[in-house]
Amino acid sequence: MKPALSLLLSLMTLIAGARAHAEAPELFAGVFDPPRAAPEFSLPSSDGEPVSLERFRGKVVVLAFGFTSCPDVCPTTLTTLAGARRALGQQAADVQVVYVTVDAARDDAKRMRDYLAAFDPAFLGATGTAQQLGAVREAYGVAAERVARGESYAFSHSSFTYLIDRAGKLRALMPYGHAASDYAHDLRILLGS
Amino acid sequence: MRTTSASYWGRDSARSGVRRPLARAAALAVALAAFAPLAWAAFAPLRVASREALFEIPRGTFARRMAGEPLPILPDEIHLTLGLQDVLLLRNLDDVPQIFGPTLMMPGQSFRLPFRQAASYSFACTAHASGQMTVDVDAHPATPWARLAWRARALWRWVRSESAT
Numbered sequence: 001m002k003p004a005l006s007l008l009l010s011l012m013t014l015i016a017g018a019r020a021h022a023e024a025p026e027l028f029a030g031v032f033d034p035p036r037a038a039p040e041f042s043l044p045s046s047d048g049e050p051v052s053l054e055r056f057r058g059k060v061v062v063l064a065f066g067f068t069s070c071p072d073v074c075p076t077t078l079t080t081l082a083g084a085r086r087a088l089g090q091q092a093a094d095v096q097v098v099y100v101t102v103d104a105a106r107d108d109a110k111r112m113r114d115y116l117a118a119f120d121p122a123f124l125g126a127t128g129t130a131q132q133l134g135a136v137r138e139a140y141g142v143a144a145e146r147v148a149r150g151e152s153y154a155f156s157h158s159s160f161t162y163l164i165d166r167a168g169k170l171r172a173l174m175p176y177g178h179a180a181s182d183y184a185h186d187l188r189i190l191l192g193s
Numbered sequence: 194m195r196t197t198s199a200s201y202w203g204r205d206s207a208r209s210g211v212r213r214p215l216a217r218a219a220a221l222a223v224a225l226a227a228f229a230p231l232a233w234a235a236f237a238p239l240r241v242a243s244r245e246a247l248f249e250i251p252r253g254t255f256a257r258r259m260a261g262e263p264l265p266i267l268p269d270e271i272h273l274t275l276g277l278q279d280v281l282l283l284r285n286l287d288d289v290p291q292i293f294g295p296t297l298m299m300p301g302q303s304f305r306l307p308f309r310q311a312a313s314y315s316f317a318c319t320a321h322a323s324g325q326m327t328v329d330v331d332a333h334p335a336t337p338w339a340r341l342a343w344r345a346r347a348l349w350r351w352v353r354s355e356s357a358t
Contacts, residue, residue, distance in 0.1 A: 030281075030306030036299050141297025160295060160316075173296050175306070175314060 025189050028182040029163055029172035038063075038162070038170035039139035043100070043132060046113035046125035053168055056096045060190045061164040062183075065142045065157055067103035068115040073159045073176060074099075075119075081161075082120040083180030088187060094166075095187055097123045102137065102144035102155050104130040165190050234344040235337035239274075245282040245305070246273055248294075255289045267294060267326055272350065273308055274343065276333035281306045294326055 038053055038061075045051035053061060062081060066074035078099065085092040099116060101107035104127065107115075112125025127133070137144055144157040159176035163186060171190060174183065248267050258264055273279050282305050285291050285298040295316035296304055308314070311332040315325055334343040 026307065028307070028309065030296070030304055032296075032298075033303045033305065034301075036302065139297075141292050158295070173304070173306075175295065175316075177310070177312070177314075 027163075027172050027186045027189060028178060029174040029186050031172050032170060035165070035169040035171045038164040038168055039136070040168075041126075041132075041136045041139070043126040043128040043136065044109055045127070046109050046116060048109065051098060051124055051126045053164065056098075057168055058166050059094050059096045060166060060187055061162075062095065062097045062187075063140070063162040063164060064097065064099045065102055065137065065140075065144065066099060067101050067155050067157070068107050068111055069103065069152075069154065070157075071154070073157075077159070077161065077176065078116070078119040078123065080178070080180045080183060081123070084183035084187060085120060085122070087180055087184040088191075091188065091191055092122075094191055098126055099123055100126040100133065100136060102133060102142075102157050104128065104133050163187070163190060165193065231341065235341040237340075239277055239334060239340060239343065241278045244278055245280045246271060246278050247282045247284065249284045250287045250291050250293060250298075252286050252288065254287045255291070266291075269326065271326070271328045272331065272346075273328060274331045274333065275308065275311055279308045279330065281308070281328060 040053050042050050042052040049055075064074075064077055064081070066077070068074070078097075081097050085095060085097070088095060097120065099112070101112060107125070107127050109125070109127055112127055116123040116125050126136075128136075136142075140162060142158045144155050146153050147156050161174045162170060163172040163174060165171045172186065174186065248271075250266050254264055254266065267283075271281065273281065281294070282303060283293050283296075283298065284303040285293055285300055288300050290297055290299050292298075293304070295306075298304055308328070308330045311330050314328040314330065316328070331343065331346075332339075334340045
């Protein structure tokens with residue numbers, strides 16, 4: 001009798017688990033399965049204190065990569081993220097946007113602070129040496145290539161953002177081009193999970 | 194002579210009278226044979242096995258690449274269609290982390306990316322010689338003409354891939 005009861009309970013647990021999985025709302029972003037711990041880092045930040053994922057444990061972190069002289073992708077992404085935070089209302093307090101520069105030479109803490117404040121004063125910039133920033137990019141699989149632009153230069157870089165849940169798990173990757181409402185949708189799900 | 198001639202023409206006319214319906218039937222059959230596949234391609238509902246387009250890195254890929262074996266993992270272009278096959282599913286079955294499409298994937302990890310807008314998406318991808326992977330997402334082929342065009346494109350891509358191998 002006991003083995004039969006145990007089998008029945010296992011079956012019910014399995015079915016309940018499968019149903020919960022099937023009914024889980026789907027993210028608009030690409031989802032990692034299973035999610036792994038987001039690679040940790042510690043970098044100088046635009047607010048003067050080192051920025052790390054540990055610092056924001058309990059919040060959902062949106063991790064973006066770019067550079068402040070970026071003419072198109074970065075301003076679009078940051079505007080979108082600012083819109084998503086506005087759409088979240090009070091829940092936005094539990095969402096931290098961290099913008100990691102790929103331009104170690106030009107993007108110091110002050111420049112990042114001034115730049116990000118134009119989008120959302122709550123955004124945090126992360127900078128560092130070229131080696132530090134390169135190590136973070138490698139851990140996340142982010143590409144960034146310096147390209148000459150006349151007398152100056154720019155970067156061709158990955159345009160997606162990473163969504164990291166309250167527990168520090170790397171849950172999803174949002175491709176470039178999604179609307180603020182898509183971000184808000186996914187962030188609500190991650191905030192609730 | 195006239196009679197013979199008349200009878201000759203008369204015979205010919207009679208023969209062509211018999212042939213005409215046959216010719217018409219043959220022409221109709223040819224037209225139908227040509228039209229039926231087009232009609233099917235335009236009106237038959239589209240079906241695919243799964244909404245997910247699955248691409249996997251097989252176990253041992255890294256070791257084989259390190260040994261100098263050229264191993265294509267992902268095609269340079271992936272074609273998806275909204276409402277039909279609009280989810281890109283990447284799976285790393287190798288023993289080491291791999292940059293796969295737009296992301297770094299751990300061993301055993303999968304990445305499922307749904308698309309909701311028809312567009313051409315470019316991703317940096319070190320697995321490609323070009324350093325770039327393109328995902329072309331077509332709109333849902335809702336009209337007969339769109340279904341016909343969709344099937345023609347799919348056939349063309351299949352022919353190209355077969356001739357390349």
